[in-house]
Amino acid sequence: xxxxxxxxxxxxxxxxxxxxxxxxxxxxxxxxxxxxxxxxxxxxxxxxxxxxxxxxxxxxxxxxxxxxxxxxxxxxxxxxxxxxxxxxxxxxxxxxxxxxxxxxxxxxxxxxxxxxxxxxxxxxxxxxxxxxxxxxxxxxxxxxxxxxxxxxxxxxxxxxxxxxxxxxxxxxxxxxxxxxxxxxxxxxxxxxxxxxxxxxxxxxxxxxxxxxxxxxxxxxxxxxxxxxxxxxxxxxxxxxxxxxxxxxxxxxxxxxxxxxxxxxxxxxxxxxxxxxxxxxxxxxxxxxxxxxxxxxxxxxxxxxxxxxxxxxxxxxxxxxxxxxxxxxxxxxxxxxxxxxxxxxxxx
Numbered sequence: 001x002x003x004x005x006x007x008x009x010x011x012x013x014x015x016x017x018x019x020x021x022x023x024x025x026x027x028x029x030x031x032x033x034x035x036x037x038x039x040x041x042x043x044x045x046x047x048x049x050x051x052x053x054x055x056x057x058x059x060x061x062x063x064x065x066x067x068x069x070x071x072x073x074x075x076x077x078x079x080x081x082x083x084x085x086x087x088x089x090x091x092x093x094x095x096x097x098x099x100x101x102x103x104x105x106x107x108x109x110x111x112x113x114x115x116x117x118x119x120x121x122x123x124x125x126x127x128x129x130x131x132x133x134x135x136x137x138x139x140x141x142x143x144x145x146x147x148x149x150x151x152x153x154x155x156x157x158x159x160x161x162x163x164x165x166x167x168x169x170x171x172x173x174x175x176x177x178x179x180x181x182x183x184x185x186x187x188x189x190x191x192x193x194x195x196x197x198x199x200x201x202x203x204x205x206x207x208x209x210x211x212x213x214x215x216x217x218x219x220x221x222x223x224x225x226x227x228x229x230x231x232x233x234x235x236x237x238x239x240x241x242x243x244x245x246x247x248x249x250x251x252x253x254x255x256x257x258x259x260x261x262x263x264x265x266x267x268x269x270x271x272x273x274x275x276x277x278x279x280x281x282x283x284x285x286x287x288x289x290x291x292x293x294x295x296x297x298x299x300x301x302x303x304x305x306x307x308x309x310x311x312x313x314x315x316x317x318x319x320x321x322x323x324x325x326x327x328x329x330x331x332x333x334x335x336x337x338x339x340x341x342x343x344x345x346x347x
Contacts, residue, residue: 094316095333096340098237102267105233109203109225114215116222122268124175124198127151129269131262132169133276134159136287141328143275144170150273154265156257157182158191160291169275169290173197177226177261180204186214197221200264202257203228226260234260235305242308249304259309269334278313280328 089097108118130150132138134157147153147170155161155176161169175198182199183206185191193199193214201207203226214223234255258277265272276283288295314321317330324330 091316091318092338095335095338098263098266098316099335099338099340101237101240102233102263102335106227106229107264107267108200108230109208109227112212112215112225114212116215116224118224120198120222121175121200121224125152125154125265125268127270129154129265129272130170131265131272131274131277132156132159133258133274134289134291135276135279135283136290137276137280137283137328138168138290139165140280140282140286141275142167143329144168146170146273147275148172152265152269154261156261158185159289162291165290175200177257177264178202178207179257180207183207183210183214187217193218193221195220198224200224200226202226202260203231226264230264231255231260234263237263238305238308238312241312242305244304249306255305256309259305262313266332266335268336270337271334272332274313274317274330274332276328278310278317278324278328278330281325282328 108121109115110118128150129152130147131154132143132147144167150172152174153170153172155173157176157178159169161171161173173194176194177200179202182191182201186193187210199214199221201211201223208225211223211225214221231254238255238259262274262277287293313330314324317324317332319330
């Protein structure tokens, strides 16, 4: 019996030593893989340079947190932090990454015979665009005049431009992007349809089922349906950059209407100014939207990507972070006006 115990203990000890040795080898391998610049940076730069032959999906998935995949990790606070000690990508690199991810993605669903020509949307979003948030923090600024001077103005959902609000949010509108509540509200007479208005409906629920009813009833307005491909590309862009394990709040992985609007405008406009699309300091005490009292402007119980989106616009904007946080205004280059060369450059 004693001899059996000795042999068993020896076997257990041998297994533990072997396991520790193997673990050390694995850790060394992982460390070497993450710290080898000729390996990791090469994959990173292929994605960011916009090289057509590079396979974005394979580069992002090749190495867990390698390359640009899951680049930002969330903390318990409002800021989203960079993963590890790898250098943070520059704004230009991020912009070129977005350009490559969105290149070739179909923006509109035109399968219906009643679908309007896409040119009406191109006319509605061109030149220098203003993207106007619904945030209650808009009432803390006087952006109205600047918004009205833009070539094109994108608004969201049922946000009004009543006279008493125009000092803050402006009065012009060239395109309105609306969520899946829009059709029901419009058909019930609760949401006015603007004569000559251009509307883009997100590809959900009643929007996809009943958009042709809107087209038949309001022939003096234009109704486009965003493609499911564009929404999916928006979601996949965010999940490729952020570790979704940090998205503790919210219920749905569906991106916000605002995120899809930002990328739509960035795809069509030469440049754009975004108003409170990433919360300013004033948003801490503001309502969720500027036309009704409700939840906080910093809280969204549905969209998991809500905070990640706000962080991403700050990183992507040409406006310094602190300035954007102070005044709520962020400036962006359009994807079409961004030159992304294939030359490799250390980030």
